[in-house]
Amino acid sequence: MHPNPLARQRRLGAALLALRLERGYNHAELSRKSGVSASVISRTENPFGDVHRKPGLLSVRRLLDALDVARGSDMWSLVEGFAEDAVTGRWWDVPAYTRMGDGQRTYALVEAGASTIREYAGLLLPGIVQTAEYARHRVVAVTGDGPVADPDCIVRGRIERQRQTIGTGHVQYQLVLEEQAIRRRPVPAEVMLEQLHHLLELMNGEQVSVRVVPVGAQLAAGYAPRAPYAHVTYPDMDDPPIVVVDNVTRSLLVTEPDEVSGYAQLHYRLREAALSDADSAAYIREAAGELAATM
Template sequence: MPLPTSPVIRRARLGAELRQLRRREELTLEQVCERLGWASTSKLSRIELGQSRPDLADVLDLLDVYRVAAEDRDALIVIARDAATGRGWWKTLGGMGERQRAYAELEAGAATVVEYQPAVVPGLLQTAAYARLRLGVARLLDPEVDVEADVRARLVRQEVLHRAEPPHYTALLEFTACDPGGVPEGVWREQLRHLVTLARKPDVTIRVLPPGVTTAGAHPLTPFSRYSFPDPADPRTVMLEALTADVRLVSAADLAWYDAVVDRMLDAALPAAETTTLLARLAEDPALPGPASLGGHPLTVRGRPEETAVVPRPRQPRD
């Protein structure tokens, strides 16, 4: 069974609901805090932005100020309790660093996950050996990285794809992510075969974007992940992955932009069955050339070739 939606998502949902209620009552942050005797507006601001774990008593006080009806109060109290969940929830994910845990929270409670990677295999699809090499590179940048601990954490995250009721997971990969890029041949063959195995699972879809295809000008410049949740009122989320930090987007305007990008990339990508065939052939011969064709199979069958921006190979410790 899927885990409950993460506390992070519930906090964002609770904050949005409380902000809407305050505005309905035409109250400012200052007016609410004055009524409740709170020293400053920062506490309320952090609750509305989903940046702090809410105290249930504070939430009940806010619902009184906003004159919330009984039936609506009960629903918001459930959300507030989820938002206040602490260490017990995170224990289900095992020990992991802050960045991996942020993604694990979203993955564990998600109904759907879409990931885009321009240069590497996504973390949820990595073998232990491939992950160890990726994290070894991260350690060159940060000597504090515990490679083996992060590999174990990554394997814990991957369990989400093997639950009885997993999220529907889609990976959109640039063709450069299918290039070994210096990975030893044995490790790379194992990784490609692992991708083929996962691609045959009913809830996993892997699609490769052929080199040079057009996405109608909407081409992402960084890796990102998009999440939706079983409760449609929980805020859908996009995580942008950078070298040292990540950015979480939840606004409707941001999500609409990424929805359009995902749709255009899906239109341009090889179908799932063709992607699986491609990965299987590369697993048999990792040196097989790819930019133009594979054994007479043109990779640019979807979309027309177009000059695109050069995307540098990222070195993110998250994946």
């Protein structure tokens, strides 16, 4: 499994920033010495201006030379390795997925190479567990993905995200759902029924945990989420975890350690307030049975 490219971009930026400060250069001085523009140096050190922009390997090597890092040294190999990991092929860059929407591209970027994904959803099931038909109906109903997004690409992207994460058997996926996400019918009844059965099938896997928070559940003060989120960690403990927050119009990244750990604590509290995995499965089966009876 490839390392997460965004985590490696962060480590690349941190390493180059530390080297520049250690050598006493500002951006302009390093630019003159390396031949790399100051704007490129700034973007490489801080990748969050545009997380989908890949660093340039040639620029990184020029910067290392200008920073007097010996070629073949441990430091050179480490930093060059971060850069190479950051530019590795991403499945969503191929034509079938390039118009699946910026928000979904951000989720795919953060999920790549994950070891755990802890997700919360309130009113709708998250894209990573959706069936194709559920996804298609939701895409048609929502116009906020932007003019360059394509419905077919969005649906393919959601299915591929599921395959690349839950489908690998290597990712621990913990989903906490509000009861409304199960009971509400944002799609036709037959589509919702198929979706509930699909969710139950996913729950049969050892790597997938789904817990439902009943409307009447007692939550500790301050632990009521305001928006859907995903807290993602990676196999390499030095790759810092990232949180993606869905605020409807775009996906926001949370990277400050204190804030990220706050989401981890929030997720723990939500799981404690929710039904157990077994009781959640029983609840979803009951909801599916009641829905089937109305059709």
